[in-house]
Amino acid sequence: MSTGLNDNELISRVLGGDQQAYAILIDRYKSYVFTLALRFTKNREDAEEVSQDIFIKAYRALADFRGASKFSTWLYTIVNTTCITFLRKKRLEVHSLDNEKVFEVADSQDSGLRANLVEQKSRIAMVNQAIALLSTDDAEIITLFYKAEQTLEEIAKVLGIESNAVKVRLHRARTRLKDKMQKHFAAEVNDLT
Amino acid sequence: MSEQLTIEERLWEYIDGMSTPEERTVIDRLIEADAAWRAKYSELLEVQQLMLSSELEEPSMRFTKNVMEEIALMHIAPATKTYINKKIIWGITIFFITMIIGFLVYGIGQVKWTSSGDAKFTIDVSNIDFSVMFNNTYLNAFMMMNMILGLFLLDRYLAKKRKKMHEEA
Numbered sequence: 001m002s003t004g005l006n007d008n009e010l011i012s013r014v015l016g017g018d019q020q021a022y023a024i025l026i027d028r029y030k031s032y033v034f035t036l037a038l039r040f041t042k043n044r045e046d047a048e049e050v051s052q053d054i055f056i057k058a059y060r061a062l063a064d065f066r067g068a069s070k071f072s073t074w075l076y077t078i079v080n081t082t083c084i085t086f087l088r089k090k091r092l093e094v095h096s097l098d099n100e101k102v103f104e105v106a107d108s109q110d111s112g113l114r115a116n117l118v119e120q121k122s123r124i125a126m127v128n129q130a131i132a133l134l135s136t137d138d139a140e141i142i143t144l145f146y147k148a149e150q151t152l153e154e155i156a157k158v159l160g161i162e163s164n165a166v167k168v169r170l171h172r173a174r175t176r177l178k179d180k181m182q183k184h185f186a187a188e189v190n191d192l193t
Numbered sequence: 194m195s196e197q198l199t200i201e202e203r204l205w206e207y208i209d210g211m212s213t214p215e216e217r218t219v220i221d222r223l224i225e226a227d228a229a230w231r232a233k234y235s236e237l238l239e240v241q242q243l244m245l246s247s248e249l250e251e252p253s254m255r256f257t258k259n260v261m262e263e264i265a266l267m268h269i270a271p272a273t274k275t276y277i278n279k280k281i282i283w284g285i286t287i288f289f290i291t292m293i294i295g296f297l298v299y300g301i302g303q304v305k306w307t308s309s310g311d312a313k314f315t316i317d318v319s320n321i322d323f324s325v326m327f328n329n330t331y332l333n334a335f336m337m338m339n340m341i342l343g344l345f346l347l348d349r350y351l352a353k354k355r356k357k358m359h360e361e362a
Contacts, residue, residue, distance in 0.1 A: 015269065022264065026257045031249040038250050048252050055260045056267070063272040127247035146244045152211075171202055178240045 007071035014062060026055055029072065032148050033079055039139035040083035042132065046090075054082050069157060076148060076158040080140070087136075130180045138173035145170055200230065204237050271357070278353060284346045288339065295335050 005013070005024070013021035033054055038047040058078050065074050131139050144150045144158060152170070156163040206212045207220045223230040
């Protein structure tokens with residue numbers, strides 16, 4: 001398999017009829033897409049189903065990718081819209097940035113997570129669990145910025161908002177994540193650092 | 194609190210490498226001289242490192258295979274710009290503009306421009322005979338022409354869509 005090819009070269013091959021080249025793109029982005037989907041669905045089975053749906057949609061619409069942005073940015077736009085549609089279908093509440101109820105709900109899950117964390121003593125697990133305690137909006141923006149390597153401008157494209165709004169939302173999300181870690185995992189943070 | 198927020202915002206920009214060179218110099222100095230800034234900086238840096246250390250979640254082992262099996266019988270949809278014909282959009286635009294202009298011309302044509310000299314201008318809606326407006330030969334002809342044009346454009350659009358589908362198949 002030609003794994004040395006960049007995204008645009010792979011897309012050209014897929015558009016030219018080499019369907020197997022799409023498998024390389026899936027392997028390249030499946031973890032990013034799955035992680036983002038998981039931030040929305042909070043459930044691995046649903047995240048897997050939604051992620052598959054995202055890659056299928058992206059394949060069908062591949063001819064519309066004109067290379068004006070990175071393939072990943074274009075793909076995350078599909079992730080965002082598909083996940084929002086999924087949540088609407090499931091009639092789950094998409095919590096706003098200032099909705100504190102989500103934290104109350106998340107806090108109720110905390111005792112189990114905390115017990116688990118003490119056993120694992122893992123920095124990675126702690127951060128992932130702290131992100132899981134955040135609202136969907138906060139978790140998504142943090143994942144896009146830190147894990148999906150998207151710039152503020154690219155995140156703005158994905159979310160369909162202004163870069164300045166992304167900056168503000170990212171700042172708020174980080175503050176909330178910091179508060180979550182201090183509130184729930186303070187002892188573990190001290191042990192790890 | 195607001196001052197604290199400003200410190201955090203400025204420090205996050207500094208950590209993200211988004212500050213201007215001048216701002217960086219100022220913050221460098223503040224971190225060096227001010228204990229509160231230094232403490233906040235190390236706290237945020239710790240959060241930053243923790244976030245960078247978080248890992249991506251992995252889907253099931255069969256994930257790629259499942260997607261590839263799903264798309265095996267699928268075709269990539271043609272690019273949107275190829276099936277949204279600009280000529281059709283222009284045709285529809287011209288159709289509506291012609292209708293609006295037609296109505297305006299007709300409406301203006303119905304106005305009696307001569308004034309009786311009486312400044313008092315009163316309209317009695319009950320005295321307006323609407324049947325005259327919609328029972329006019331010219332208006333009927335105009336409406337008929339627009340309908341034919343509309344049907345013609347719709348037929349062209351559907352014929353092109355059908356042709357595209359045949360080509361794909």
